Amino acid sequence: MLLGKRKKVSTEIPMASLPDIVFLLLIFFLVTTTIDAEKGLDLVLPPAQSEELKMAKENIANLLINAAGNVAIDGEIVEIRDITRIIKDRLHQNPLLVVSVKTDKLTQYDTYLDVIDKLKKAEATRISLAEPEEN
Amino acid sequence: MKFERKHKISTDIPTASLPDIIFMLLIFFMVATVFKQFSGLKVSLPDAEMVKKIPGSKRHIVTIWIDRNNQVVCDDYKVPKTTNLRNILYEKRVQDPQMIVAMKIDKESTMAMVNDVQQEMRKADALRLNYSAIPGVF
Numbered sequence: 001m002l003l004g005k006r007k008k009v010s011t012e013i014p015m016a017s018l019p020d021i022v023f024l025l026l027i028f029f030l031v032t033t034t035i036d037a038e039k040g041l042d043l044v045l046p047p048a049q050s051e052e053l054k055m056a057k058e059n060i061a062n063l064l065i066n067a068a069g070n071v072a073i074d075g076e077i078v079e080i081r082d083i084t085r086i087i088k089d090r091l092h093q094n095p096l097l098v099v100s101v102k103t104d105k106l107t108q109y110d111t112y113l114d115v116i117d118k119l120k121k122a123e124a125t126r127i128s129l130a131e132p133e134e135n
Numbered sequence: 136m137k138f139e140r141k142h143k144i145s146t147d148i149p150t151a152s153l154p155d156i157i158f159m160l161l162i163f164f165m166v167a168t169v170f171k172q173f174s175g176l177k178v179s180l181p182d183a184e185m186v187k188k189i190p191g192s193k194r195h196i197v198t199i200w201i202d203r204n205n206q207v208v209c210d211d212y213k214v215p216k217t218t219n220l221r222n223i224l225y226e227k228r229v230q231d232p233q234m235i236v237a238m239k240i241d242k243e244s245t246m247a248m249v250n251d252v253q254q255e256m257r258k259a260d261a262l263r264l265n266y267s268a269i270p271g272v273f
Contacts, residue, residue, distance in 0.1 A: 033168045038188070039188055040183075042266075046262075047262060108245065109245065117268075120185040
């Protein structure tokens with residue numbers, strides 16, 4: 001049997017266009033990636049059905065925000081910019097202090113976040129949220 | 136005046152390693168890309184001073200939008216009633232125990248809605264939240 005000589009077939013993959021393909025993919029991922037991280041104030045909510053913790057009254061600072069955006073700490077009306085100083089003082093006196101933030105239904109979120117921001121600035125780590133006042 | 140002929144210096148940049156460099160960049164961007172992007176609602180975020188980056192990967196973030204007309208959107212799902220949020224969040228929480236809820240709330244909205252949403256989050260055991268804010272200079 002006579003076998004004809006086969007033609008030599010090139011088995012190499014052409015590599016010349018590889019950088020172009022990779023560039024294309026690179027540009028695609030560059031465009032789709034958003035590097036900017038989400039930023040904000042973090043908070044941990046209390047779990048549901050948690051038992052009502054009986055806490056000593058002197059360990060709680062009641063912070064109320066009304067619909068008009070006025071803030072009261074333990075019944076005393078204070079300016080928002082003074083919150084940091086007052087809470088810092090009280091934390092210094094009592095490191096176990098828990099700040100209980102209570103808002104009205106019509107309180108603006110902007111005011112609320114401002115207060116949370118001030119509490120964070122005062123390094124108050126124990127922040128509790130009370131349900132809004134029914135009226 | 137006679138000029139001496141300078142030595143011939145090779146002026147071409149070696150391009151043999153170019154594909155390797157591009158590959159490395161490609162892999163970086165492939166890993167950094169998260170395809171989940173939701174349009175959400177149009178909100179104007181409040182600004183705050185003590186903002187921090189949300190720890191961990193973007194993959195664990197679930198976003199809830201609340202706009203000034205009290206519409207609620209959770210990721211890609213428009214929530215008709217706040218009580219529906221419980222199931223949505225619970226399912227997400229089961230799939231990803233490291234879930235963090237990013238709250239994008241309009242600064243003009245009222246606390247009634249925010250509190251309703253937060254009560255639902257407590258019931259769904261989605262306790263880690265983050266109020267999205269713009270870093271402001273005071």
